Amino acid sequence: MKNKFYLLIFCGSLLQHTAMRAQTGLFIDTSFTAEQMVIDFFSNSCATPQNITFSGAPLSMGYFEAATTDLGVNAGLVLATGKVDELAYPSSVFYNGYIDIPPYAGDSDLSTMAGWPTYDAAVLEFDLLVAEDGELDFRYIFGSEEYPEFANTNFNDIFSFWVGEVGTTPENIAMVPGHDYAVSINTINADSNAVYYINYEGLGGQSVVFDGLTTLLPASFTATAGTLYHVKIAIADVSDAAFGSAVFIGTQSLCGQLLVVPPALAQASVDDLTASFQNTSRYATSWHWDFGDGAVSDLRDPGTHTYSAPGVYTVQLITHNWCCADTLSFPVTVGTTVGTEEATPVQIHLVPNPATAYVSIPGDGSLVFDFQLANAAGVGFMRGTIANNGEQLYLGGLSSGYYLLSLKNDHFAVTKKLFVR
Template identity: 35%
Template sequence: MIKYILTSFFLLFLISSKGQLVVSQTGTVAQWVQNILTGTGVSVSNVTYTGDLQSIAKFTTGANATTLGMTDGLILCTGNATQVAGAASTFASTSTSGGSDPLLANLITFTINDAAILEFDFVPLSDTVKFKYIFGSEEYPEFSLSSFNDVFGFFISGYNPSGGMYTNQNVALLPGTSTAVSIANINNGTWGTGPCVNCSYYVNNSASPYVAYDAYTTPLYATFLVVPCFTYHIKLVIGDASDAIFDSGVFLEANSFSSNTVNLSTTTTNSIDTMAIEGCNNAIVRIQIPYITPVDKVLYYATSGDAINGVDYVYLPGTVTIPAGSDSTSILIEPIIDGINEGLEYIELFVATSSCTYDTLTIYIADNKTLECNLPSDTVLCNSDTMTINPNIVGGYLPYSYTWSTGDTTSTLLSDPSITTTYTLTITDICNTDTFDQIIIYDGSPQIVIIGDSVCSNDTAHISAV
């Protein structure tokens, strides 16, 4: 058996492209694991590969995702990985230099050949690790119930949070069971016509122009509980059973090997500013994990800064819960309006993202700007004169709304009163703060008063304007 430590060994360039599935072997296995397979919340080290170099590769489907249910990742197989990128009418079958594996040999009673083994250490930052995979084979459907039942497993070693240790525990299981995923456990009978065994996980690929395997599983998840911040070891291995032909393979989705780590982001209740504002704009700290938690997940946080908890903003208790069945929650920061000119204040929020890591966010709090409305001075209009009343508004936060005593809601008002009139304008900003001002416009038109009610010929009349 040949073993390669792939921290400095570079694979030769090999690439296969048929249809939309593109398989490539450029780079090193260590690079593929670190840069393609690994997602958020885990750190990976000590990557090794044991087996024939042609049995491991990276893949992508481009714009057309075929029927796989994944667009890119790694392939671990019992033959030549580049042959997987072919129509189902082609035949992926290669005898390799890969040998047996004791863990696979413990799963079945038949000889293991062409084994391909990928191993690495990892440190999770949360209490759950999962990754997405698909198992496919040329043994489907003809040899579904025979001794030529190719086998694979994902074996975990490390601390079991329920007590004791995981020691090469297989986590490639049918969902919700302790049954290993295999050809015998997922198939539609010897000729694809039944009887059906877990057919909800079975995909007939016999007419596909993209992937050579005659059938494969639906996308499945390997999920297991861990103790955050401790080192674990995983061994991913696949082998031919009984013979060294009719290849099988496992697709591992890119960035899916991850733990349920916490990600932070901020927003505000109004779009007026990116910061919180006393009595107006609350800050919302959104806390998200990559996938839904099956139980309540309690997170701890602490605050510091020159803004005082419970004085400058509504008291924050220091814990927040992501409820079971959800993948997010939020912390609402509500600044208290105190009428004191304090200038810009800030809160430093420290959130424990795991038992060994934390993340920080800075939230700024601004004073609420005093809203003022000033109308022009009282004015006299004569005859048919008109006046546009244009207010001068200072402070507050846009947009403003306008309410005139006339019922108008425009930002200015055209005045042409026939009598002396008082106009009142109320201004309201987005913070629902309001203020008002008034203007009196006097009617300055002269009034004619006639003394007496008649004038005779050659008499004189007196007319007074008041």
Template identity: 30%
Template structure:
């Protein structure tokens, strides 16, 4: 066939046929978790799945600029219903399967149906775990704030303490992700309308709306066993599919330096002696920076305005020395650079007109200069 005829034939096909989303539901949960979700260094066991396998699959769309081009999809209906173009405002599949007790509680006690629940136990290698995902739904936009919200959750349980938390929350809040909490008017910076007018992903995805890529994250104890439950279900009835897509190989464990706050210790009048309270504060500070040392710390001494300028300058230097000596005795000597500064009476934080104010000015501030990343 002539080249111009081939080009002409291709141009007759709609664009979505050339860049179509694919969903493969033939994979087992073991393969999906080990080969498509977890980064290789994580140890995992006890992988399980509850629900119809038509709701679990491998999502891929390498040729589209979607927020996630490949990953695992969990759906309240057929996972293949995610495939666009968006030609329906109400694509649904009702399997008449059980819901999930935890998801029912998150939905406000409503009945849930057709739960797809993927779980596994893992052992983090560092103090933080995270993975990336997006949520999409046919409930957008008609049922926003109408009380019909498909529900999903990422429930992380520390198997040592038995404490659990939901990681699927709106960034910067504790609100669970669903259509009422991310939409065109509420947290719109995380929302993508999927229609022809917006010219977004209607040629690729069936869902009427979706979130931008979000990240689920938690602080963990390295080496301790944790159980993660990735679950989604219909609420009230089986109408209108929703899906959550987990980005390929994004489930990871990494080190996050702890956020160490500056410490301020206070002194009696005309004294450079550390009180028991001051020692306890410095001891807690030292325990944090020993495990994650900063580049340096700055120790700044101050006094109230009583006495001569020369006396107060000398007293602030003595207070700085007391703090430096105590920190050195706690194991910081040689591990962290120390910058000393004595301000005397010249930088009060409150007025020196009364004893309450003067007591707050008799202080030493210990500040991190530049924490290592």
């Protein structure tokens, strides 16, 4: 019945595919490596990831931003049993995952755990050197097209977060809160642990393709400082390769931050009067280029730009996402040279960060900014000017939490994250 059902629905979903995509606020980007994302999101004062590997079908891993949706998590890394760029459709669209024959490989550990064959596995593994004693956790949401029809059957798409000291047998820490069994379609649904289940299609969900989702859940373990742990995060289809599933892992996992600054990075190659631009920025959802001669572009990759006269032009790239922005300004010389110029970002650091009584920007005093300090919801608390000369900005009276310090002058704009203790 399952295979017959998906064939009927699949034909209809193709008709809606393009039209529906514009209605969702979920942003997916598959251009970053697993190593880059794990380091960017989870390397911090609590722990340092290393030896990062990913295995899976093409496009089964990526970056997601969901801050303007009802998904319940701002941004992070997503693993799926199909193409992740097909997740950004309303729940009325059918997500079949991969239907290749033969299907992509499963994962032996997940097959043992499920008691059935698995297919289309996406597996992220890394070692984690912990710096502090205490509890660490992943924050995640599991979603599946198997919901609700195939709950409590052997079509029980599965995932796991295995963690253990290197050289020991790891344990799955993705457990149903308050219970000693793992999160899966059969353990969280409309009939079991329903407090953690969202009937997303029943709500007319518009942000992500799945019929059912879990709420944002923790996968926790007690860590010991100086210990090297091995982490394996895996997801797979069970019993057949149809009806896809995914797990969304938030950037706040492992002491990470809720806010993601999109670093503006670029490279320019010059041939006489023509410059070719390569955008290597990360985690942005919009881009604005100013080529320094009055011409602009809002394309992520603007390709080439031809100048009318030789000279040195200041090119500016501004990146934005839901919370933050970054600006890169760099010179490009055209008309006399052929070569490649790597753009060097202006370095702005907040010291100390985390902060208690004050924060400052060290430097030589050559930069003066208008600033605004706001909380994560965008509510402003302070405005003024500050220079990169160690001048202290006092933080008295602010509650503990994350804040955004926006800095701007005539040539430069950036938003920095600040944690106040």
